[in-house]
Each structure stands twice: as structure tokens, then as C-alpha cells.
Amino acid sequence: MKLNKANRQSQILAELNVSPTLRIADLAGRLAVSTETIRRDLDELTRQGKLNRTYGGAVRSLGTEPSVTERHALLVAERERIARASMELLAEASVIMIGSGSTTVHVARRLAVERTNITVITHSFGVATVLALNPTISTLIAPGTYHGSEGATVGVQTIGFLNDFFADAAVLGASGLTEEGPTDALIEAGAVYGAMLARSARTVVVADHSKFDKVFPARWAGWREIDALVSDAAPSGRLKAAVERHRVALAVG
Structure with missing residues (x-):
């Protein structure tokens, strides 16, 4: 069952907390969506200040971490x-x-x-x-x-x-x-x-x-x-x- 956008982005941030970097291809496979969907998610999370985009992936922004939940x-x-x-x-x-x-x-x-x-x-x-x-x-x-x-x-x-x-x-x-x-x-x-x-x-x-x-x-x-x-x-x-x-x-x- 595919995750909706909110749950998918929460999962991306949760994974970024335990891994210093994430790759688009790996995330697409793990979340069973296209690489374009992951790119859009990463771009949106970057605009929100929750991560920084890199070539082919993302890293967590300095000074941010997932919510306590x-x-x-x-x-x-x-x-x-x-x-x-x-x-x-x-x-x-x-x-x-x-x-x-x-x-x-x-x-x-x-x-x-x-x-x-x-x-x-x-x-x-x-x-x-x-x-x-x-x-x-x-x-x-x-x-x-x-x-x-x-x-x-x-x-x-x-x-x-x-x-x-x-x-x-x-x-x-x-x-x-x-x-x-x-x-x-x-x-x-x-x-x-x-x-x-x-x-x-x-x-x-x-x-x-x-x-x-x-x-x-x-x-x-x-x-x-x-x-x-x-x-x-x-x-x-x-x-x-x-x-x-x-x-x-x-x-x-």
C-alpha cells in the first residue's frame, strides 16, 4: 500500500535522522514511488527548511530534527x-x-x-x-x-x-x-x-x-x-x- 504525501515525507525525514544522506533512487525503491515523486518531495521539504537537496539526494539541515512523535x-x-x-x-x-x-x-x-x-x-x-x-x-x-x-x-x-x-x-x-x-x-x-x-x-x-x-x-x-x-x-x-x-x-x- 502506497503512502500518501504527508506520510511519505514524514518517512523521508525519519530515515534522514538515522542516515546522514539519502539517495533519490534508494528512497523511490523503498517507498514504491517514482524518482520524480521523490524529487518533488525533497524539493518541497527543502522549501520548508527541513532538509538540504544535494545532487541525487538530500541531507538534513543543520539545526533541524524530526518531531518528538x-x-x-x-x-x-x-x-x-x-x-x-x-x-x-x-x-x-x-x-x-x-x-x-x-x-x-x-x-x-x-x-x-x-x-x-x-x-x-x-x-x-x-x-x-x-x-x-x-x-x-x-x-x-x-x-x-x-x-x-x-x-x-x-x-x-x-x-x-x-x-x-x-x-x-x-x-x-x-x-x-x-x-x-x-x-x-x-x-x-x-x-x-x-x-x-x-x-x-x-x-x-x-x-x-x-x-x-x-x-x-x-x-x-x-x-x-x-x-x-x-x-x-x-x-x-x-x-x-x-x-x-x-x-x-x-x-x-
């Missing part, structure tokens, strides 16, 4: 392993701040299964929803401007709310990880993550291997400010060297 369908097994691996690092935490994102929702779901009588402060509706499965967990949702594609609140009201609290740990995702630190596609979300980091005794970054060596506009922390990185694979090269240089604990699920 799209990301929920990607690398599910890897993110579940990351969530399990993060539990040991959070075992002693009774007050936890959790940022938005698909991986952090997996962590929240695992907390709902394994922990009782903790308090979670979040700006993510997805995180709050899965925590509701456990009635012993007290969840505080930060107010602010709702960002639809991220499923979370952002802005000065969100940051002001967070500044009234202190947590044992912050669990934060990232759009990309570079040798300089975690980065995010959404500048407003990056500001919220920075506020959570500042109000927490420890900060745990949860991010799968597809984020390695990807750079986005908002660098919300340096590795010297991060206590632990939880991923489904170990980084290599300059990213690995930076993590080791700043003595960031690495857990691989």
Missing part, C-alpha cells in the same frame, strides 16, 4: 537499553528533573516500573504521561509556552519555575553530541536543559549512537558539567577523548 518510532530497542542502564545511576535520587525528548520518555517509563515514592519535575508532557502509570510518583509539570513538535513547555516561565527547585539528578537528552558538549536543535529547549542542570546535584545525559558527532545550534553544557553519559554504544575519536578527559562516567546499555 517521529523520534518515538526510531531506535526503540536502543533507547529501551539506555533507559535500563540509567537506572543504576538514578538509584539514590529521590527528586529528579527530566527534560523533553524520546529517550527521556523511555527513562521515565522505566522509572515508573522500578521506582516508588519519588518526585519528578519535568516540562515534557510525554514524560508526565508515562509517569502517571505509577501513582506513587509525584510529578510537577513546568508552565510555559507549549512547543508542539517537542511536546514540552519552554520559555522564561519554564525556567523561572525550575529555579524554585533543587533536584538530586537531572536526566537530559540531546540532538547531538560533540567534543564540546551536548547540543540541541531547539534553542529554547537547550535553555531549559541548562536550567535543569544548574538546579541538580548530578546530570545524566541519555543519547543513542546516532547523536554522536552531530552538531546543532544550542550547546547547553560542556562535558565538564556532565556527570554521566548513557548510550547504546561507546563513542570514539574526538568525542570519546573529550568524555574521558572530563571524567564523564560512561554506561553502555
Whole structure:
């Protein structure tokens, strides 16, 4: 069954998140449409600023990533392993701040299964929803401007709310990880993550291997400010060297 245009373009963006480049011929075969249809899709997505056309294909635009809904369908097994691996690092935490994102929702779901009588402060509706499965967990949702594609609140009201609290740990995702630190596609979300980091005794970054060596506009922390990185694979090269240089604990699920 052929996908309609909206679903087809969503699939193109989802595939671009896990592959740095896409070829028109490959996409046409995978989606069972003509190469001309794919060209029109890529041209339209380029006009929308969601990707950049190349000769014979496309690459994702700097500073963009799929919506949180799209990301929920990607690398599910890897993110579940990351969530399990993060539990040991959070075992002693009774007050936890959790940022938005698909991986952090997996962590929240695992907390709902394994922990009782903790308090979670979040700006993510997805995180709050899965925590509701456990009635012993007290969840505080930060107010602010709702960002639809991220499923979370952002802005000065969100940051002001967070500044009234202190947590044992912050669990934060990232759009990309570079040798300089975690980065995010959404500048407003990056500001919220920075506020959570500042109000927490420890900060745990949860991010799968597809984020390695990807750079986005908002660098919300340096590795010297991060206590632990939880991923489904170990980084290599300059990213690995930076993590080791700043003595960031690495857990691989």
C-alpha cells in the first residue's frame, strides 16, 4: 500500500535522522514511488527548511530534527537499553528533573516500573504521561509556552519555575553530541536543559549512537558539567577523548 504525501515525507525525514544522506533512487525503491515523486518531495521539504537537496539526494539541515512523535518510532530497542542502564545511576535520587525528548520518555517509563515514592519535575508532557502509570510518583509539570513538535513547555516561565527547585539528578537528552558538549536543535529547549542542570546535584545525559558527532545550534553544557553519559554504544575519536578527559562516567546499555 502506497503512502500518501504527508506520510511519505514524514518517512523521508525519519530515515534522514538515522542516515546522514539519502539517495533519490534508494528512497523511490523503498517507498514504491517514482524518482520524480521523490524529487518533488525533497524539493518541497527543502522549501520548508527541513532538509538540504544535494545532487541525487538530500541531507538534513543543520539545526533541524524530526518531531518528538517521529523520534518515538526510531531506535526503540536502543533507547529501551539506555533507559535500563540509567537506572543504576538514578538509584539514590529521590527528586529528579527530566527534560523533553524520546529517550527521556523511555527513562521515565522505566522509572515508573522500578521506582516508588519519588518526585519528578519535568516540562515534557510525554514524560508526565508515562509517569502517571505509577501513582506513587509525584510529578510537577513546568508552565510555559507549549512547543508542539517537542511536546514540552519552554520559555522564561519554564525556567523561572525550575529555579524554585533543587533536584538530586537531572536526566537530559540531546540532538547531538560533540567534543564540546551536548547540543540541541531547539534553542529554547537547550535553555531549559541548562536550567535543569544548574538546579541538580548530578546530570545524566541519555543519547543513542546516532547523536554522536552531530552538531546543532544550542550547546547547553560542556562535558565538564556532565556527570554521566548513557548510550547504546561507546563513542570514539574526538568525542570519546573529550568524555574521558572530563571524567564523564560512561554506561553502555
